[in-house]
Amino acid sequence: MMAVLELKKVERHFIQGSRKLTVLNGADFKLNKGEMVALVAPSGAGKSTLLHIAGLLERPDAGEVIVNEQASGRLSDDRRTAIRRNEIGFVYQFHHLLPEFSALENVMIPQLVKGLNQAEARKRAAQLLDYMKIGKRAEHRPAELSGGEQQRVAIARAVANAPLSLLADEPTGNLDPSTASYVFEALEALVRQSGLAALIATHNYEIAARMDRCVTLSEGKIVDFQL
Ligand code: ADP
Ligand code: MG
Numbered sequence: 001m002m003a004v005l006e007l008k009k010v011e012r013h014f015i016q017g018s019r020k021l022t023v024l025n026g027a028d029f030k031l032n033k034g035e036m037v038a039l040v041a042p043s044g045a046g047k048s049t050l051l052h053i054a055g056l057l058e059r060p061d062a063g064e065v066i067v068n069e070q071a072s073g074r075l076s077d078d079r080r081t082a083i084r085r086n087e088i089g090f091v092y093q094f095h096h097l098l099p100e101f102s103a104l105e106n107v108m109i110p111q112l113v114k115g116l117n118q119a120e121a122r123k124r125a126a127q128l129l130d131y132m133k134i135g136k137r138a139e140h141r142p143a144e145l146s147g148g149e150q151q152r153v154a155i156a157r158a159v160a161n162a163p164l165s166l167l168a169d170e171p172t173g174n175l176d177p178s179t180a181s182y183v184f185e186a187l188e189a190l191v192r193q194s195g196l197a198a199l200i201a202t203h204n205y206e207i208a209a210r211m212d213r214c215v216t217l218s219e220g221k222i223v224d225f226q227l
Pocket of ligand 2: 049
């Protein structure tokens with residue numbers, strides 16, 4: 001089984017005042033192609049830290065992050081940014097859409113940055129928004145959309161450049177339960193249909209139970225966990 005993302009002996013420590021806080025302490029993890037994994041752990045356990053390191057947004061203090069079989073530790077910041085843009089999709093708890101652009105434009109922009117032309121980017125953006133059942137709202141700006149609609153646009157944007165893996169940090173954490181369930185269903189359909197692999201931090205056990213497996217953080221390590 002090909003791993004699209006691998007963490008090897010990853011460490012991350014923070015200095016808080018006079019105290020050293022160890023968040024990751026030899027964390028090992030493999031995300032296989034097409035697999036959906038829930039990351040379930042209490043607030044403050046280190047989920048966001050883990051996802052930021054896995055998504056090359058931060059560097060670990062020790063250990064290695066391997067994306068699509070390429071070790072990232074010794075790469076330049078420019079190369080890491082290119083991998084992050086083209087090979088990894090990221091969804092945050094808050095959507096971070098660009099407020100002055102329409103939903104369609106928000107999904108087009110990462111593709112234009114990558115070098116696609118306007119027509120190609122527009123076509124794929126429209127398809128993804130349709131897939132996320134939000135095609136009718138394509139011309140609206142984020143402020144004109146509901147929280148659930150904004151997150152569906154953010155998910156479409158995250159996969160715009162057809163990454164092999166999607167990292168999501170409590171993507172439904174700000175939504176009411178029925179909206180969360182609807183957004184997760186659309187996300188799950190997209191992941192399953194595209195063969196994407198996903199690591200999704202969530203507090204929602206109902207959502208976690210629908211994934212292929214669950215992991216949690218324990219003493220700075222990533223361990224399997226049965227709901
Ligand atoms: P989670 O996402 O599971 O709630 P985080 O990864 O955000 O957890 O944080 C894990 C721990 O690391 C927390 O105790 C948090 O206070 C601490 N932490 C996170 N980022 C920093 C930072 N930049 N500086 C100091 N401490 C941090
Ligand atoms: Mg967090």
